[in-house]
Amino acid sequence: MRDRLQLPIDYDPGHRGYYYTQSVTALPTVQMSHEELISLLVARQALAHYEGCPWAPRMDELIRKISPDAPEPVPSEHISTAISFHTTGLPKVDRHVFRQVCDAVLQQREIRFRYREYEETRADQRTLRPYHLGCVNGAWHVIGLVLGRDRIRVYGLERIHDLEVMNVRFATPATFSPRDYFDRAFGILVEEGLREVVLRFRGRAAWEVRQRMWHPTQRITSLGNEDVELRLLVSCVRELVGWVMGWGEQVTVLAPDELSGQISARAREVASLYASPSGPSLSLPAKRRGRQIGVPGCGTAPTRPLQPCKRGRSALPSRWLDFRRLSHGIR
Numbered sequence: 001m002r003d004r005l006q007l008p009i010d011y012d013p014g015h016r017g018y019y020y021t022q023s024v025t026a027l028p029t030v031q032m033s034h035e036e037l038i039s040l041l042v043a044r045q046a047l048a049h050y051e052g053c054p055w056a057p058r059m060d061e062l063i064r065k066i067s068p069d070a071p072e073p074v075p076s077e078h079i080s081t082a083i084s085f086h087t088t089g090l091p092k093v094d095r096h097v098f099r100q101v102c103d104a105v106l107q108q109r110e111i112r113f114r115y116r117e118y119e120e121t122r123a124d125q126r127t128l129r130p131y132h133l134g135c136v137n138g139a140w141h142v143i144g145l146v147l148g149r150d151r152i153r154v155y156g157l158e159r160i161h162d163l164e165v166m167n168v169r170f171a172t173p174a175t176f177s178p179r180d181y182f183d184r185a186f187g188i189l190v191e192e193g194l195r196e197v198v199l200r201f202r203g204r205a206a207w208e209v210r211q212r213m214w215h216p217t218q219r220i221t222s223l224g225n226e227d228v229e230l231r232l233l234v235s236c237v238r239e240l241v242g243w244v245m246g247w248g249e250q251v252t253v254l255a256p257d258e259l260s261g262q263i264s265a266r267a268r269e270v271a272s273l274y275a276s277p278s279g280p281s282l283s284l285p286a287k288r289r290g291r292q293i294g295v296p297g298c299g300t301a302p303t304r305p306l307q308p309c310k311r312g313r314s315a316l317p318s319r320w321l322d323f324r325r326l327s328h329g330i331r
Contacts (some may be wrong), residue, residue, distance in 0.1 A: 008021040008022045009021065040059070040062075040063060041079040042079060042083055043059070044059040044060065044063060045079060045080060045083055045085060046085050047059060050093070050138070050140070053093075053095075053098060053140075054098055054099040054102070089138070090138045090139070091140070091157070091158035093140055093157045093158050094158075096163075097157055097160050097163050101130060101142050101160070101163070103165065104130050105130045105131070108129075108169055108170050108172060109165055109166060109168065109169055109170075110127060110128065110130075110147070110165075110166045110168040110170060111127070111128050111130055111163060111165050112126070112128075112163075112166060113160045113161060113162055113163040114162045115155055115159055115160055115161070116159055123161060126146060126155070127146070127166075128144045128145065128146055128153075129144045129145040129147065129172075130142045130144040131143055131144045132144070132178045134178060134182070136187055136188050137187065139158070140156070140157045141155060141156055141157065142155050142157065143155075152176075152181075154188045154189070154190075185234060185235065185236065185239070186215060186232070186236070186237075187239040188239075189235075189236040189239055190235050190236060191235045192235065193235060194233045194234065195233070195234060195235065195237055195256050196231060196256070197231065197232040197233075197234060197237060197240060197253075197256065197259060198229065198231050198253075198255040199229070199230045199231075199244065199251055199252070199253060199254065200223075200251065200252045201227060201228050201229075201230060201247065201250060201251050202227045202250050202251075205247045205250035206226060206227050206250070209228055209230055210228060214232070215232045215233075217231075217233040217234075218231065218232055229254075237256065237259040237262070240259055241259070241262050241263055244259070244263055245263060245266065
């Protein structure tokens, strides 16, 4: 107690025991090292990065309670100037919605809310058994079973409105695993089956791809000319479209044809916006609501897979837009 808690204690040989050398009004509540306190302060910085997250204010209270007992106090304002977190395009989540969804997940209670899909013009009502609350690429989502549709769906918290936590309880199935769910997705979307995605990167993109972990199933193979081949197993390729397009002419889609067809269709749409010599067109290209032009299986004209051009580069427009920061917002 004297060494670890810094209490005024001494040994009395006559009584063969220890005693307080001065009055002690309270004992330290938590034993925390200097490194542990810094870890907690950094975690608070990370949570504050997400707008609407209800845990950051609670962590402020916790830090105020335990900081006086730390062996070497660390001013929280020093941490905020030394370490920070930044992400572009974070969704704005209502704090009340965040707290209600979190409580419903932990208490295993059904929720009812209104939700608008991106391709719809109005919001529809959903009743959900929320299994899991997850943060994917800076955006918070709830995953669960949609009653009446009997399928697992994922919903962005920023688009949940008129939320009601119901008194109906449920048990999360033992067959549901958040890790297995996200291992099948490149972001948040999961469909039946798995598709092997094969991409060939060159130039700076090849170097950058080597440095990062993109997916749990990734396999990166170095080729003889400093190019790299990236292989992934995902169930839905739609979320890969924007990410692949962000690499521009430095990537070629080798498989599947479904992915190259969607990228080809999207590339023509983007190119049409900038086809006029006077600059980008202010009108959007013709498209069907919720579907891309030329995507196989959508009832439109068939598209050709992405064909290699001279020097082995992909058939993408030379004037390209950087979709990399937008790709993870697809949901």
